[in-house]
Amino acid sequence: MIALPVVLVAVYMTTLDFFVANLAVPSIRTDLGADDAAVQLVIAGYGLAYAASLIVSGRLGDLYGHRRVFAAGLALFTLASAACGLAPDAVSLVAARVAQGVAAALLAPQVLALLGVMYEGAALARAFTWYGSAVGLAGVSGQAIGGLLVAADPLELGWRACFLVNVPIGAAALALTGRLLPRTGGSGTRRDLDLAGAALVGAGLVAVVLPLVEGREQGWPPWTWLCLAGAAPILAAFVRRQRRLAAAGRAPLLDLAVFEERGFAAGLVAVALLFGTSAGLSFVLALYLQEGLRLGPLAAGAVCTALNAGFLLGALRAGRVPPIVAASVVLLGLGLLGHFVGAAPYQVALALLVTGAGMGLLMSPLISSVLSGVRPERAGAAAGVLGTVQEAGGVLGGTVTGAAFFGALDGGWDAATLAGVAVLVTGALGVLAYAVRMTVSRTGRATAVAPRRRGRRRAAGCRQGAEGRW
Template structure:
């Protein structure tokens, strides 16, 4: 039985500061996924990294992030959201420094894993604090800002990465894409230590270590062959590993049914809207991450754009994602749930448009920017309402588990998106049709998200 401590909600000014600090941390964590995309070609040349090493630099962060998010959420419920947020932020900041001075691709991968672990401790506390500190209309508004931060940060990373790599500050090439986190992290640590509330909600729960190990193994068995398969010419061990991932994940589900303190409580999955929304968030992020990664490589590879120009092309996607995330609630309430499915169709159409425009090897800049904007609007129209529906019925006492589940699905989606569609794109390169085929696959992923969220159309 969950025990909820008496919680005195902070005044409006304190809540504003709370939201600012925790979303700044969230912004950095998401930024660090996409900021590396634009720097990837420069990083590959500077470190003489293989294609698989490059994907591990990008995906290693999200692999560690995704595998440890549920644990980070549970630890927040046990030890205090403030404490775990600050611990995670400190680890993230130190790891960013180490990434920025890494002398080899191997060490960079190691430090990216540490970065992901820090983010996994920090990020789940964000939704937990929002669930507890806000209610009613204020909570809906806070979740809207949260969704906008996630989406805008992903695209801002593309732009900022381009600016930093092109600037080549003091001859440091790609390294500022990591070092930029250090001063921001230090400021957030100082401000957060003073402003974040010390309270938390004591819970009669422990840590499911066997479940954590089993789930981590299942994710690793799936993602590692996806990342390395292209470079290794799809060896037999890769197919065996992916098959084993399905078996191990099945064992995880069986074990969770008998676990005393399961990572994902059954009662949470039975909460209306949670399961289809979690699947939908996963598929939307597969689409988004695959789009960002493959498009960045196409722009700088086949089209020969500089990192800066490639990054700037993503601004329309960021702008529309942010605007839709903040304002979709102005639609009549009866349209909120249908918006989710409609938006996935819009996203799929945008991807099919990109397949047609980009596959001839030309630089149709105006058409690309319009389609990027349409894709950003579609993603936001699906993601923000999904998150709101998923959390609307979750009681505050289960906020840590809910935030951990949604954040895990979000990050797993990014891992699979980069691994699967990055591998598809690299496998077809240098064919002119590489981006076209990849975009068609991304359209299918967006439509699958729409199908998964059809149950959300039923009101309860």
Template sequence: MTTTWAKPQQPATEDRRWKALGVCLTAGFISLLDTSIVNVALPSMEHGLGATEAAQSWVVSGYALTFGLALVPAGRLGDMRGRRQAFLIGLALFTLASAACGLAASADWLVVSRLIQGAAAGMVAPQTSGLIQQMFQGAERARAFGLLGSVIGVSTAVGPLAGGLIIDAVGTDDGWRWVFFVNLPIGVAALAAGLRLLPRFPAVGKREEFDPVGVLLLGSGVIALMLPLVQEQQWTGRQKWALVPLGALLLALFWTWERRHGRLGRAPLVDLRLFSLRSFTLGALVSLSYFAGFTTVFFVLALFLQNAAGYSALAAGVTVLPFAAASAVGAALGGRLVVRHGRKLVVLGLSGVALGLLGIIAVVRLVPLDSFGWAAALPMVVGGIGSGITVSPNTTLTLTRVPVKRAGAAGGVLQTGQRVGSAAGIAVVGSVYFAHLAGRGPAVEALQLGLLTSVGLILVALCLAVADLRERAKAPGTDTEPGELEPAA
């Protein structure tokens, strides 16, 4: 089957399309913001709600788990039933779940609401990439993915700052509630704008059947894989790691089932022919490896700055602000340059992130802790620009050759890899950091070792991108030109 660029399927002015994109990016921003904004609110939850350490852990990890679990089925649902409808339902559910979180009268209530909120976020995310592919083509699509990359980078980085500002303004007793309530006016406004602006594209797979067996196998595999990762610090003992080979087995069974489903002429949950596209397979691996290293930086820095350096939650958030601002600039720039430079841009971006992290390690080693924030600003900017010109170009290159009919499921696969990578990276880097502290090593050395581990994960992504770049040099072609899906084996 030959794939072509997705062209807008209904008359729409350019202004209306970009406004519709703004709605998608707003929803994406608040859903991704919630992956990190609650981290600094955990002490407030303990003080104001009496949340135990286990409950606090599930507030953080439960969101990540259900977010990752919902992505592929929700993407497929959008492909089948219409992305506009799936997006609006997901956004409405996310807004209601945010209200339920803020009104929670007990820790159990909060955890359950948080799980629903994560699933709703996972429903929204793949619709955004699918709608971008339907509304835009060529350089405009790259620019749109560049803006999406800005949202991904900024929302992840400013979460601690936003949480710190809210806690500082409202106080520790009820500050955690407003971390969730802040989503309400944004969610309601985005929902109203979405009802008016989002295009009514016909469902591209409306005659296809859903694949419940595929959903069950993929979901159970993702749960088995992610649970020991997101609960790495809370579940003591090595028994938890038995879930990892179980998850791998379930995912292998999912692969076998999907191949069989395709051979029988039925629509699978994930069209495995997507992995015959080198751009998709390699881009997904680069994304997984990069997010394993990228998101862990804020995790260990937040711990170090507040627990070892004595920073407040607000001061810790301000410290990473240069990274967030530079990431937004880099992503917008990357979206404009990716059509011309392709994978070279990703290689440059990954190199910049690695260089920035090495600069932060040098600052930690050489500069007094009370001057760390100022001294780390320059390497934060270098790393942030590198992150921006990594995420958005890689997303563009990964999804370029994906048929619009499979855009939702493909976006779900890509983002599931990002969530699994983030969980795995936090587990690995966190283990290195806490192991050194448990051995009564200096916190400065623990941070250095943790950041070096993050650099190692990012270098894995860099090696993958360089290998792809060399292959493309042997067989010149345009990174962003349409391709083909190979027939099912």
């Protein structure tokens, strides 16, 4: 497990940067004289570049080696973070944020592929537990850390500290990459990379994500609907091209056969729902705690700490609790949150503690279950698709939750929060349905195999294996 901290540092930094800049926006606006459009691109540019680059990055890892692409991504992320922190104006900051997003996309699929190469069996399960913990903890603590850095103002850096903090951490991780991470595959050439397919999938994903990110802020102008309408034919053209390449015996950018792997497609839906629920919850809390309950930033951050604490506690037990129970805990927490709308902040914190614990119990087993049935040669492609679904699910979850929230705002903050929580409960129910399906499926396979096993010890081992992995 000595190499695990290196990849987890990359996971934590890249996930954290989705959220860490949110509370720095007022300072960025004042310091750089940025207008509303520029400030929105500082936040959205990172996510857009990340989503548009993930599938290509997964293919790059398969072609050129996961460690090599990981090192390149880590170097670019560190340099881009320095560029963000030193940006003299808003345009430079937006460009650096886009570069950060591309670098994060280079890293994400390689992390999942490297974990599959470095570990197996129980060690792989533990590695995925730590991976899920890093992703979730960065997600739920990002805004708090950003606010703390801006408030503490180390070396009088102000908002720049949110980005510059990545530089020494990234440099240290990069120095250890060559020593600790194994070489994996990578015998491709530039001719093996489908550049036309990369352009199509990038354009299609931007056409989906950009209007979802910007639409609500701008009142859903006509261009947002045109983008969403255009995304379908662009992505359809990408799929047709990949099928043609495969039929001609050439290597496609995305091996569509990955969607035929056991449980992969259904697992992607569950991942999208879970990440959408998490993003939607962050959106509701940001508004309800400060506007609805009139809490100051520090008090609101203290309440949100309960979500972080619950996630950490749950992550430490991930894999030891049946997925049905974990998904049920998320539902219980969200139900308590709905019940405590309008109540004292400590009661809201209790609901968040339970919700966070459920998410911590669920995150890493869910990701592990999606990738466990994928063949090694498709690991990069699967990881790229998984990362894309995580990002798109988060954006879509925040958008749908926001629409429900603002749609009910005429009835007051409590009514709006209840409407948002109702959307989150619906998403959590979808994840629970997936957990039930997977449990029934695995139980059925274990029952079918059991009669062919001889001896009580073998039968017990078979049952233990079926229960120990999702």
